[in-house]
Amino acid sequence: MMMDANQKPMLIIKDIRKAFGANEVLKGISIDVKKGELVTFVGPSGCGKTTLLRIIGGFTEHDSGEIILEGQSIGHLPPNLRDTRICFQNYALFPHLTVAENLSYGLKIQKWEKAKIKERVDELLKLVQLEGMGGRMIDKLSGGQQQRVAFARALSVSPKVLLLDEPLSNLDANLRLLMRDEIRRLQTELHITTVFVTHDQFEAMAISDRIVVLSDGIIQQVGSPVGIYDHPVNEFIANFVGYVNFLEATIDTIDTETGCSTVSTEYGKLKITIEQDDIKAGDGVVLVIRPETISISLSNETTKQNVLRGTLTRYMYTGSLAKCSVSLGDRGIIIDLYNPRDRVNFIKGDRVDVTIPRNVHVLKKKVASKQGE
Amino acid sequence: MARAITYDSHLYGWGRVKEFINARFINILAAFLFLLLAFFLIYPIIAVLIKSFQGPEGFTLSYYKNFFTHAYFFQSLYNTLLLGLINTVLCLIIGFCFAYMTTRGPMALRKPLKLIAMVPLIAPPYLFALSLIILFGRRGLITNAFNVGWEIYGFDGVVIAQTLAFIPLAFLMLENTIKSLNPNLEESAYDMGATEGRIIRTITIPLLTPGLLKAALLVFVMTIAEFGNAAVLGGRTPFLAPDTYTMITGEADFHMGSVLSIMLIIPCIIIFFVHSYLISGKKFTTIEGKPIASEPRKMSLLIKLPFIAVTFISGFVILVCFAVVMVAAFVNIIGVRNEFILSHMLDFRHNMAIYNSIKVSFIAALIGGGIGTLLAYVIVRGKFFGRTFIEMVALSGFALPGTVIGVGYLLAFSAPPFKLTGGILILALNCVFRFLAVGVEAGIAKLHQINIEIEEASSDMGASFIATFSRIVLPIMFPAFVAGFIYTFMTTMVSLSAVVFLVSPGYELAAVSIFNAAVYGKIGLASATTLKMIVIVILCMITLSLLSKFTKLDIEHKGGAA
Numbered sequence: 065m066m067m068d069a070n071q072k073p074m075l076i077i078k079d080i081r082k083a084f085g086a087n088e089v090l091k092g093i094s095i096d097v098k099k100g101e102l103v104t105f106v107g108p109s110g111c112g113k114t115t116l117l118r119i120i121g122g123f124t125e126h127d128s129g130e131i132i133l134e135g136q137s138i139g140h141l142p143p144n145l146r147d148t149r150i151c152f153q154n155y156a157l158f159p160h161l162t163v164a165e166n167l168s169y170g171l172k173i174q175k176w177e178k179a180k181i182k183e184r185v186d187e188l189l190k191l192v193q194l195e196g197m198g199g200r201m202i203d204k205l206s207g208g209q210q211q212r213v214a215f216a217r218a219l220s221v222s223p224k225v226l227l228l229d230e231p232l233s234n235l236d237a238n239l240r241l242l243m244r245d246e247i248r249r250l251q252t253e254l255h256i257t258t259v260f261v262t263h264d265q266f267e268a269m270a271i272s273d274r275i276v277v278l279s280d281g282i283i284q285q286v287g288s289p290v291g292i293y294d295h296p297v298n299e300f301i302a303n304f305v306g307y308v309n310f311l312e313a314t315i316d317t318i319d320t321e322t323g324c325s326t327v328s329t330e331y332g333k334l335k336i337t338i339e340q341d342d343i344k345a346g347d348g349v350v351l352v353i354r355p356e357t358i359s360i361s362l363s364n365e366t367t368k369q370n371v372l373r374g375t376l377t378r379y380m381y382t383g384s385l386a387k388c389s390v391s392l393g394d395r396g397i398i399i400d401l402y403n404p405r406d407r408v409n410f411i412k413g414d415r416v417d418v419t420i421p422r423n424v425h426v427l428k429k430k431v432a433s434k435q436g437e
Numbered sequence: 438m439a440r441a442i443t444y445d446s447h448l449y450g451w452g453r454v455k456e457f458i459n460a461r462f463i464n465i466l467a468a469f470l471f472l473l474l475a476f477f478l479i480y481p482i483i484a485v486l487i488k489s490f491q492g493p494e495g496f497t498l499s500y501y502k503n504f505f506t507h508a509y510f511f512q513s514l515y516n517t518l519l520l521g522l523i524n525t526v527l528c529l530i531i532g533f534c535f536a537y538m539t540t541r542g543p544m545a546l547r548k549p550l551k552l553i554a555m556v557p558l559i560a561p562p563y564l565f566a567l568s569l570i571i572l573f574g575r576r577g578l579i580t581n582a583f584n585v586g587w588e589i590y591g592f593d594g595v596v597i598a599q600t601l602a603f604i605p606l607a608f609l610m611l612e613n614t615i616k617s618l619n620p621n622l623e624e625s626a627y628d629m630g631a632t633e634g635r636i637i638r639t640i641t642i643p644l645l646t647p648g649l650l651k652a653a654l655l656v657f658v659m660t661i662a663e664f665g666n667a668a669v670l671g672g673r674t675p676f677l678a679p680d681t682y683t684m685i686t687g688e689a690d691f692h693m694g695s696v697l698s699i700m701l702i703i704p705c706i707i708i709f710f711v712h713s714y715l716i717s718g719k720k721f722t723t724i725e726g727k728p729i730a731s732e733p734r735k736m737s738l739l740i741k742l743p744f745i746a747v748t749f750i751s752g753f754v755i756l757v758c759f760a761v762v763m764v765a766a767f768v769n770i771i772g773v774r775n776e777f778i779l780s781h782m783l784d785f786r787h788n789m790a791i792y793n794s795i796k797v798s799f800i801a802a803l804i805g806g807g808i809g810t811l812l813a814y815v816i817v818r819g820k821f822f823g824r825t826f827i828e829m830v831a832l833s834g835f836a837l838p839g840t841v842i843g844v845g846y847l848l849a850f851s852a853p854p855f856k857l858t859g860g861i862l863i864l865a866l867n868c869v870f871r872f873l874a875v876g877v878e879a880g881i882a883k884l885h886q887i888n889i890e891i892e893e894a895s896s897d898m899g900a901s902f903i904a905t906f907s908r909i910v911l912p913i914m915f916p917a918f919v920a921g922f923i924y925t926f927m928t929t930m931v932s933l934s935a936v937v938f939l940v941s942p943g944y945e946l947a948a949v950s951i952f953n954a955a956v957y958g959k960i961g962l963a964s965a966t967t968l969k970m971i972v973i974v975i976l977c978m979i980t981l982s983l984l985s986k987f988t989k990l991d992i993e994h995k996g997g998a999a
Contacts (some may be wrong), residue, residue: 152621174630
């Protein structure tokens with residue numbers, strides 16, 4: 065969907081299906097990956113993302129479909145004949161070999177000369193900032209260092225596609241952020257095509273060129289991090305990539321040229337801009353409102369545009385933001401208030417005005433009810 | 438747990454005693470258990486040691502001199518060690534092939550192959566001696582059918598029988614180590630372009646080395662100690678275990694019998710220490726992610742063929758051995774007079790022996806399960822000096838050849854003040870202490886699962902130590918007791934090497950009856966009794982697996998009895 069017209073895809077995954085017994089794990093997955101692109105498969109556990117990665121790497125046989133790397137079908141090849149390198153979640157470093165021996169394992173198989181191997185190993189160590197650690201045994205390394213070795217080992221023979229299976233999940237929170245940026249930096253620098261798998265949507269947003277959201281064995285949405293976050297195609301994705309308020313509404317009027325429309329909710333009328341073409345007056349819709357896009361002020365009982373009135377039921381200060389809950393009668397909405405120190409001091413029980421932004425994302429009701437069971 | 442007890446001055450008499458017991462309960466228990474171990478495990482061995490040095494005029498080395506100057510004895514030692522070596526290599530190769538196929542091979546083959554590799558577990562090891570005689574003996578089915586001149590009696594026969602008998606032991610240990618090997622390691626190598634042969638050579642085998650070594654040591658100890666196969670099939674080839682038996686029961690030479698026992702026990706003790714050292718040694722640690730069931734590899738034919746050949750051929754042989762024994766049980770003289778008869782199965786003396794065996798096994802199991810549970814508790818929760826020593830002694834039983842224990846008990850308990858021979862108790866007791874390891878290990882495993890805070894909570898609520906022990910600890914450890922019970926029952930049932938010294942006329946045990954029948958060529962009778970034993974063992978195993986299913990207790994099989 066975001067394909068450059070002049071660039072042919074490097075890796076084409078075409079209608080991959082896989083079932084383990086009666087359990088259909090992948091129900092027809094297709095995606096093209098450009099050269100140098102980092103594409104992330106993200107989804108809840110059991111959505112089939114690791115299976116898909118193992119199929120691309122050749123460890124699991126798919127039932128049907130095609131994998132094409134630089135125009136050549138590789139789906140039938142065993143892993144040792146594919147130009148893909150996987151980096152497992154648990155790193156799978158050879159514990160009986162040193163760091164350098166781990167890094168040179170693949171080079172020796174390709175029958176590199178001794179001097180060249182040494183040169184390449186040093187280069188790799190430098191790349192991942194582990195100079196001088198070649199002689200260490202694996203169990204003498206910290207988790208982060210093991211992660212680096214695993215990454216370097218996957219890069220050792222310059223594969224065409226790098227497959228990363230939740231590479232950061234064994235690291236603690238701080239290190240995870242650091243390594244995430246490190247991997248992204250190296251990946252961009254080396255311009256290496258990468259398929260990344262994670263269950264962590266924030267990690268996916270931070271690291272990816274494109275995100276593929278998988279659930280129940282099918283692709284729910286493909287898009288840039290911004291696209292996925294701002295324009296989720298269904299309630300599942302809206303929920304999956306961050307907290308969200310859903311508000312049901314009916315379209316009163318819509319200007320098909322500009323998208324300017326008025327909608328009625330249970331709590332009042334709103335003016336919003338709708339980008340989709342297929343929504344007409346009378347349609348039932350769901351407004352997808354991110355907590356940080358809503359603004360809030362103490363109510364002065366005057367009528368304002370796009371304001372819903374409610375009662376503050378919770379105000380939780382967490383430093384960078386304050387989490388507010390506002391009750392609009394029978395339901396509540398969540399608001400993230402950034403930079404809360406500069407604002408009014410709200411107190412639980414305050415009457416407040418909640419301003420809904422005009423450019424709120426809208427889901428057509430029919431689609432939503434089908435997906436959001 | 439060890440709560441400070443304040444001695445109130447108003448407490449006298451029974452109150453004081455009770456309090457003392459509560460405060461020192463675990464130490465009193467430990468002392469008592471240690472005395473039992475010392476008396477029934479260490480003392481008999483020492484009795485053998487003393488006997489081997491005890492001449493008419495006190496200390497002498499003449500019996501050892503005798504051993505080393507007679508070519509026959511030296512040959513016996515050499516044969517025993519060589520047998521151990523060859524057996525170990527064969528068992529490891531076959532066991533590895535089975536284990537690799539059941540963990541990495543095609544899905545469809547995994548379960549059946551595993552089943553076949555475990556089949557010998559349900560039979561006494563000497564079943565294979567019987568079936569080899571039926572097939573290759575002087576009137577053997579294959580001997581007659583193809584007129585082969587090959588003599589099964591001798592070194593080759595013993596090697597084959599022993600290898601078949603100890604495949605499950607090697608398989609179980611190797612399967613365990615391969616299972617603990619993260620399949621991602623091999624997959625990474627595969628990913629980097631390694632062929633399957635190269636993966637096995639550079640990744641699988643090196644990472645399995647500690648496990649392979651441990652399995653090798655255990656198989657070695659078990660095979661050199663095994664008595665039945667060597668005694669039945671050895672023919673004129675000397676081996677230490679049966680030679681000890683002949684020396685004691687045939688020539689009534691307790692001194693030379695003791696020397697032979699010592700020669701048998703030395704390698705076992707060395708190996709036991711090496712083994713304990715290896716277990717305590719460091720393992721390769723790697724970051725563990727989610728456990729991934731290993732998917733079948735696309736094995737190339739060149740790799741697949743040898744694995745398939747080894748597993749299929751040995752599996753086939755195992756099944757044939759079982760089949761011929763089953764047939765022989767219902768045939769007059771198999772191969773000679775092939776008529777269906779039930780007289781082997783109905784033989785009164787042998788059925789009495791089975792009954793006796795069940796009785797002895799039951800007593801042994803009851804005592805063994807109890808002592809094992811208590812020992813585990815003392816080892817895990819105790820805080821006294823010598824705790825690890827007690828553990829070591831308790832676990833050493835499996836490394837001690839039954840023959841040596843048999844001789845030891847004969848020497849230690851045949852005269853007052855400790856006269857036990859001739860009774861039923863001595864038959865049970867030697868098995869209790871030899872097969873203690875499994876009960877103790879199951880108990881230790883169970884105790885590690887439960888948090889000490891449960892016990893602390895109990896005493897915090899005011900329960901005395903004894904109350905905590907009987908109301909909290911014992912119920913929790915009950916599954917471990919049952920595991921120890923059933924295992925001791927099973928192994929005592931088939932155990933031959935020690936009791937063969939200790940049975941008294943008129944009180945036959947099934948294992949000894951099979952042995953005698955086999956030696957005298959009554960193959961049908963021996964087969965029938967073996968078959969009954971198999972049925973009993975299968976019933977035990979079913980109970981064991983049901984138990985481990987319901988209690989989630991990992992019950993480890995230690996392999997057949999020596």
